Amino acid sequence: MADNTRKQKPSRYRDIAARLQKEIRLGKYPIGNLLPTETELMAQCSASRQTVREALRILMDQGLIVRRAGLGSVIIATEPPVLFTHSVKSLGEWLRYSNETYRDLVDSREITATGKLAALLKCEPGKHWFLIEAIRRADQFADPLGWVEIYVLRKFAGVVKRSDHGRTPVHEQIAKMFGQTTEYAQMEIFARAMPAALARTLRVKPGSPALTVVRRYYGVREELFEVTVTTHPEGRYTYSMDMQRSLRPRV
Amino acid sequence: MADNTRKQKPSRYRDIAARLQKEIRLGKYPIGNLLPTETELMAQCSASRQTVREALRILMDQGLIVRRAGLGSVIIATEPPVLFTHSVKSLGEWLRYSNETYRDLVDSREITATGKLAALLKCEPGKHWFLIEAIRRADQFADPLGWVEIYVLRKFAGVVKRSDHGRTPVHEQIAKMFGQTTEYAQMEIFARAMPAALARTLRVKPGSPALTVVRRYYGVREELFEVTVTTHPEGRYTYSMDMQRSLRPRV
């Protein structure tokens, strides 16, 4: 077993926390039940309330218990869920385009979602969206990295007016201009044949391998307000991500 | 601005924390500097040490400061970093194969890493690895989902003997058999042309679009002990992932 916890100096409250963790793991307090009250623990451990509370805070941080005034400490898990997390500081970092790349605006217009597009945008057919098409480039002269389609709710069409050399992600511009924040996002990655419509622009053969990434941005109340579809020719883009073993991230 | 913090009852320590947050944001205490000591804050706020410490704990939880005995509270950020996190309970969940899919063992043998393979495995050329080749299937009769190459350190070659119908990820089998735990993992996704060697087996044309996923598993001390390469024909596999807005996950 790997010990990925730093060595901790022994202390009263850590001992108490460890004891309680063990007892919880061994089933002395099943899920849904209550831990002894602070007063009881003070007596059991001959410790002050402060010390007991510090111990219980550890269990709370580990996601083992929830504490409520008037009720007590409810067991909600028998062991700290170990999981792997991938985190980024912003969703712009999510697809790691270097800062050196930029969007080269090709066209923008209002569209109506029907058929497959409505499915892509997960909306009812007939809904209006605003579409921005651009080319993702690293360098003016090199082959483009990919083709970008950005669908935003019509009310956010104003973002297209901002000229920032296409370096800021659109959802961040929307956040700045309209106060729309992203609470949740989703990504899909798959391979497909390069559509003929894009092949010439991207300087590859139609039907050649392409990587397509669909990103969906949701605001509060699960409202989908932006979808981007990027298509990259073979060899010009690799998605990569790291995951780290860690304890329960804050939810 | 969306208010995604729950409404908090006013309390002394929250007020103090809010005041300090504001002062930090406004640059009164630049990054790298120290916050006033607990004793100073007690005087400034006419509060007890307990209350001041509770306030500082909030800032610590938000990732604004680090506290060290003998030094003080060091400012490490001017505002709480908003993060987006993706977490899975196990790395098997990372690529969401349905439980209905399984690996169909094709071959396994010892190999020596040279040239491009050494680069893929990030090791010095000449190192010995054990290779397991398999086909990922959902159904015995349908077209296979993809081709799987699993490279493990030679000392873990024993995993191939376990017959579990290829449903358990190999790194989990290694963890169970040898106690090797995964502390860190990395993934790369890209599109490429289907190699001729795999095309027939996967029942597609050579050169057709393929999605390739490389996953690297690291144990303690950064040791790379397993690499898997999966290659999927167009339309048979889509990688998807969700990210959630959250405050600073535990590091």
Add this chain to the structure above:
DNA sequence: CCTGGTCATTTGTCCGTATAAACTTTTGAC
């Protein structure tokens, strides 16, 4: 049956104090 109020219980907040441990700075020997 349901509503509203009372009460005991339990955690939340806040105050006071003391000692230990971690860290920086100063001092002093060489």
Add this chain to the structure above:
DNA sequence: GTCAAAAGTTTATACGGACAAATGACCAGG
């Protein structure tokens, strides 16, 4: 100047006490 010991500062841990707020159990009245 260098190194190590000593001194000083700051947070960590721990004890004591008090009142407030939230919750569930219980009971009276409709």
